[in-house]
Amino acid sequence: MDASSSGTAMSGAAAAPGSTGAGPAEVDADMIRQTYEAVLWGAPPPPVAERAHLNDLLLGHVQLLLPEVADNAVRMQGEQQRTAVHVIVRTRSLLAEGADKSPQAAASYARDLATQCRALLTLHQHPGLLDDRESYP
Numbered sequence: 001m002d003a004s005s006s007g008t009a010m011s012g013a014a015a016a017p018g019s020t021g022a023g024p025a026e027v028d029a030d031m032i033r034q035t036y037e038a039v040l041w042g043a044p045p046p047p048v049a050e051r052a053h054l055n056d057l058l059l060g061h062v063q064l065l066l067p068e069v070a071d072n073a074v075r076m077q078g079e080q081q082r083t084a085v086h087v088i089v090r091t092r093s094l095l096a097e098g099a100d101k102s103p104q105a106a107a108s109y110a111r112d113l114a115t116q117c118r119a120l121l122t123l124h125q126h127p128g129l130l131d132d133r134e135s136y137p
């Protein structure tokens with residue numbers, strides 16, 4: 001599977017992994033988990049070409065999960081909601097920063113992106129109790 005990336009945080013130009021561009025893509029939790037685990041705990045570090053591919057996949061996963069978690073965050077409660085807001089804000093900031101060109105900075109950015117991807121997937125899969133009111137103040 002291949003993921004396109006546009007370098008912008010939430011542009012519609014980037015397709016999420018597995019996306020055909022028509023309608024929302026389905027979340028493949030196993031693939032997302034394998035991708036962030038390869039970056040966070042893979043040893044030894046992958047070759048440069050594979051790192052670029054993993055970064056593209058991570059970016060696609062984050063772009064898929066971020067709006068879904070943001071949509072649910074308004075319905076979350078308590079610490080779950082505060083955590084979701086923190087993750088959303090930090091992820092958007094990370095995406096806006098982009099990756100630095102130096103290899104060391106790029107590796108650090110990939111780990112940060114993988115960490116945010118892991119947090120987003122957790123919030124997506126375990127949003128806690130959701131408020132089902134029809135309207136919000």
